[in-house]
Amino acid sequence: MVSAAAVTSRVGFGVGFGARKGEEALHSQSLQQSVSLRRDFALQRIVATGSGKRMAGVVRAEALPSSQEVAESVPGAKAVTLEEAGTDSAKPVSSGNGPVSPKKGRNENIREEARRVCAGSGPTSFSAKYVPFAPGQETDEEYSLDEVIYRSKTGALLDVQHDMEALKKAGDGEYWRNLFDSRVGKTTWPYGSGVWSKKEWVLPEIDDDDIVSVFEGNSNLFWAERFGREVVDMTELWVKHCGISHTGSFKDLGMTVLVSQVNRLRRLGKPLLGVGCASTGDTSAALSAYCAAAGIPAIVFLPANKISIAQLVQPIANGALVLSMDTDFDGCMRLIREVTSELPIYLANSLNSLRLEGQKTAAIEILQQFDWEVPDWVIVPGGNLGNIYAFYKGFYMCKELGLVDRMPRLVCAQAANANPLYRAFKDGWENFKPIKALPTFASAIQIGDPVSIDRAIYALTQCDGIVEEATEQEIMDVCAQADATGMFTCPHTGVALVALQKLRERGVIGRNDRTVVVSTAHGLKFTQSKVEYHSSELADITSKFANPPISVADDFSSIMDVLRQKLALR
Ligand SMILES: Cc1ncc(COP(=O)(O)O)c(C=O)c1O
Ligand SMILES: N[C@@H](CCOP(=O)(O)O)C(=O)O
Numbered sequence: 001m002v003s004a005a006a007v008t009s010r011v012g013f014g015v016g017f018g019a020r021k022g023e024e025a026l027h028s029q030s031l032q033q034s035v036s037l038r039r040d041f042a043l044q045r046i047v048a049t050g051s052g053k054r055m056a057g058v059v060r061a062e063a064l065p066s067s068q069e070v071a072e073s074v075p076g077a078k079a080v081t082l083e084e085a086g087t088d089s090a091k092p093v094s095s096g097n098g099p100v101s102p103k104k105g106r107n108e109n110i111r112e113e114a115r116r117v118c119a120g121s122g123p124t125s126f127s128a129k130y131v132p133f134a135p136g137q138e139t140d141e142e143y144s145l146d147e148v149i150y151r152s153k154t155g156a157l158l159d160v161q162h163d164m165e166a167l168k169k170a171g172d173g174e175y176w177r178n179l180f181d182s183r184v185g186k187t188t189w190p191y192g193s194g195v196w197s198k199k200e201w202v203l204p205e206i207d208d209d210d211i212v213s214v215f216e217g218n219s220n221l222f223w224a225e226r227f228g229r230e231v232v233d234m235t236e237l238w239v240k241h242c243g244i245s246h247t248g249s250f251k252d253l254g255m256t257v258l259v260s261q262v263n264r265l266r267r268l269g270k271p272l273l274g275v276g277c278a279s280t281g282d283t284s285a286a287l288s289a290y291c292a293a294a295g296i297p298a299i300v301f302l303p304a305n306k307i308s309i310a311q312l313v314q315p316i317a318n319g320a321l322v323l324s325m326d327t328d329f330d331g332c333m334r335l336i337r338e339v340t341s342e343l344p345i346y347l348a349n350s351l352n353s354l355r356l357e358g359q360k361t362a363a364i365e366i367l368q369q370f371d372w373e374v375p376d377w378v379i380v381p382g383g384n385l386g387n388i389y390a391f392y393k394g395f396y397m398c399k400e401l402g403l404v405d406r407m408p409r410l411v412c413a414q415a416a417n418a419n420p421l422y423r424a425f426k427d428g429w430e431n432f433k434p435i436k437a438l439p440t441f442a443s444a445i446q447i448g449d450p451v452s453i454d455r456a457i458y459a460l461t462q463c464d465g466i467v468e469e470a471t472e473q474e475i476m477d478v479c480a481q482a483d484a485t486g487m488f489t490c491p492h493t494g495v496a497l498v499a500l501q502k503l504r505e506r507g508v509i510g511r512n513d514r515t516v517v518v519s520t521a522h523g524l525k526f527t528q529s530k531v532e533y534h535s536s537e538l539a540d541i542t543s544k545f546a547n548p549p550i551s552v553a554d555d556f557s558s559i560m561d562v563l564r565q566k567l568a569l570r
Contacts, residue, residue: 002419045403057494076319110189114208125166126204130353133157135458145203145261146268150352157454158353162201164400170200173402177372180364184218194218194357194365195256201397202257202357210264212294219244221369221516226485227497230548231478232504236514240366240374242491243522247314249444250387250520251286253362254355259290261354262346266296266305274299274321276340277348278332280383280444281311282521287317287348299345301332306443310525328437330449333384351451359387363394366516367404375408376513379499381492381520382412382421383445384468385456391518408516410465412456414500415440417472418447421456425467429457441475441529442491444521466508470498474540476533479523480545483530488523496520 035434071288088375130143143149145160152158171179183197190196190208194217199206221240222377224305228237242250262275276284284300298320302312315322325332326531333349340347350356367374368486376393379406391410398404414422418437424430437448450456459465478501479494489497496517524529529538536543552562563569 005252024357040229040518043504071272110187110192111209114189118208123451124200124204125170126163126200127166128160128162128204128357130158131161131342133159133353133362133455133458137214144266145205145354146270148265148270148272148346149343150347156353157452159455160353162204162397167200167401173404175401176401177368180368182554186367187215193256195253195361198361198364200287201364202361206264206422210267211256211260212263212290213260214246214252214289214293216246216256217365219362219365221457223364224482224485224487224517227438227482227487230485231481232501233511234504234509234515235512237500238514238516239487239493239519240362240363240516241519243493243525245522247282247285247289248285248310248360248522248525249282250359250518251282252289254350254358254386255283255290255348256434257358258348258354259287259294259296259345261293262296265346271344273345274295275348276300276345278302278329278445279307279349280329281307281525282444283349284315285311285318288318288320292318292319297321299323301336306439306446308443308526308528310527311444321542329447330434330437333449333451349451350384356386356390356393356455359390360394360397362518363391364398364403366397367395370514372404373514374404374406375516377411377498377503377509377515378390378408378517378518379411379413380518381442381445381495382456383418383447383450384422385412385450385452387466387520388412388516389452389455389459392463395463407463410460410463411496411499411503412460412465412467413496414469415442415445415472415475415495416469418442418445419469420450421453422467422469422488424453424457425460429461432457440491441472441526442470442495443526444490445492445495466503467500467558468499474498474501474543475528476538479530479542480533480543480547483523484545484547487519489519490523490526490536491519492521493517493519493523 098280108116110318126483128145130145130149132139132154133156134139141152142161143158150158150253179199180316183191186192190211190213191201192215193213196211196213197217219241221238224237224239228234242253245252259275262272266272272423275287276299277287278301279287280303284302288298288300298315298318300315300320300322302322302324304324304326325335336347337351339345363378366378378391380391382388388410399407412421416422417440418435420433420435423435424432432453434449437446440446460467475491475494475498478497479489479491482489482494482497492503496519500509500515500517509515532538532544533541534546534548536546536548550562552558
């Protein structure tokens with residue numbers, strides 16, 4: 001755990017593990033294609049306000065662009081006042097489902113190709129809007145996705161509601177399965193992304209030109225054969241590796257959607273000077289990368305000394321405005337909410353339901369990767385609790401629209417040191433109480449007052465879900481065990497694996513139940529605790545599965561002695 005002031009690596013082991021080099025090796029993955037491309041002719045009016053003055057003294061105002069700069073940075077923009085801007089910009093003409101893409105022209109880039117192919121297509125029949133998150137309750141309250149709003153009139157969370165009738169009318173389950181399958185493995189804009197290959201179910205009305213994507217998603221779902229067999233006695237254990245992603249965590253899935261919508265809002269003239277979040281390290285990394293790709297300022301609030309170096313260096317390298325604070329994540333979250341309600345900075349945490357629209361595509365991808373067969377269990381580590389709802393929503397939409405005929409059961413896994421949901425579950429879902437979360441190796445889920453608590457409880461109760469917890473000792477041991485079978489787990493994935501172990505021990509999950517553990521981040525973001533575990537340096541932790549390097553003199557006979565002993569040679 002490090003502070004912004006100390007960006008130096010402390011690796012350990014005299015022989016050196018090369019951890020820093022490895023951390024840099026995170027890479028993005030891309031696949032893909034298209035079937036239909038389209039372009040709508042969105043209004044390209046941009047406005048900005050004179051609010052820069054109000055920002056001075058709150059954050060480093062000079063790091064953010066002036067209204068004139070915002071206007072100048074967007075094609076066709078002109079600077080106007082907040083009053084002129086109003087809140088209800090005219091709606092763009094929406095796009096249709098478009099024809100199959102012909103071959104790309106020699107001098108065309110993929111955006112230009114998408115523009116050309118879609119120029120002739122009509123308006124899309126799909127739409128989505130914000131409604132209060134109040135399942136089962138009738139309400140007339142609704143908002144356009146082009147409004148900047150995070151809560152309902154009563155203060156409830158919002159949800160993105162799709163026009164399910166229009167989606168049903170477009171085709172049956174087979175139609176959607178075929179459409180989504182046809183887009184995998186290509187580089188057609190924007191369907192080369194695992195998120196945007198499901199565009200009709202994500203942000204159906206956004207202009208392809210506004211999309212900010214690094215072709216995220218399409219992460220691998222692999223059979224964890226040896227861990228399954230040797231550690232939990234299972235035949236069908238799978239890991240969905242959402243951490244093999246552009247910034248090393250599942251946050252990319254939601255951030256491409258949120259930053260694309262911000263891109264659109266700025267083009268439509270909303271006076272947004274930047275995008276901000278509180279973070280335990282992964283949200284800030286994703287936000288900074290997507291904002292940097294789009295040329296939009298990012299502002300991140302981080303709890304000092306509570307995130308890894310690999311996480312901290314990401315927003316720094318991507319040019320975000322990084323504010324390191326002497327508080328925990330919950331403190332940062334309170335502050336970013338205050339700041340974003342005062343300044344024209346868009347809130348990027350999962351309180352903002354746009355994020356979950358991208359994250360839900362991981363659930364759809366799991367079904368797709370199983371050739372549309374439904375697994376029995378899906379285990380997701382939970383912190384701020386947006387992701388567990390996102391998974392529920394992805395599975396739910398697939399069932400509602402006929403792609404599959406049932407839902408898997410969901411398990412949310414929490415660190416015992418940060419377990420407010422687990423406590424509520426044990427209490428029969430009565431009396432949820434926020435807690436003060438304690439430090440945990442699973443530092444990205446050290447959250448005591450999760451913003452999506454209502455969404456999580458709803459998701460879990462709808463699918464007969466379960467909540468489990470993992471102690472620090474259990475997390476470190478299971479990560480070492482998993483790594484020894486060829487994985488390289490982050491501690492949050494460890495929390496999910498512990499939940500699996502416990503549910504197997506109690507016989508809740510059966511030996512042959514097809515089970516997916518969601519790995520939420522890349523292990524290379526969290527190397528320090530592994531180094532300390534394997535060198536038996538962790539206070540209060542017994543390193544039962546330690547595999548430290550052996551120091552050996554650089555001569556043949558010393559090396560042979562060690563090999564004889566370790567490999568039981570005679
Ligand atoms: C690596 C990792 N795993 C799991 C989570 C938990 O996700 P959520 O906050 O949506 O519950 C987070 C962030 O909170 C995370 O960064
Ligand atoms: N683990 C998260 C915590 C914030 O969650 P969010 O999904 O609400 O942004 C992080 O990496 O910051």
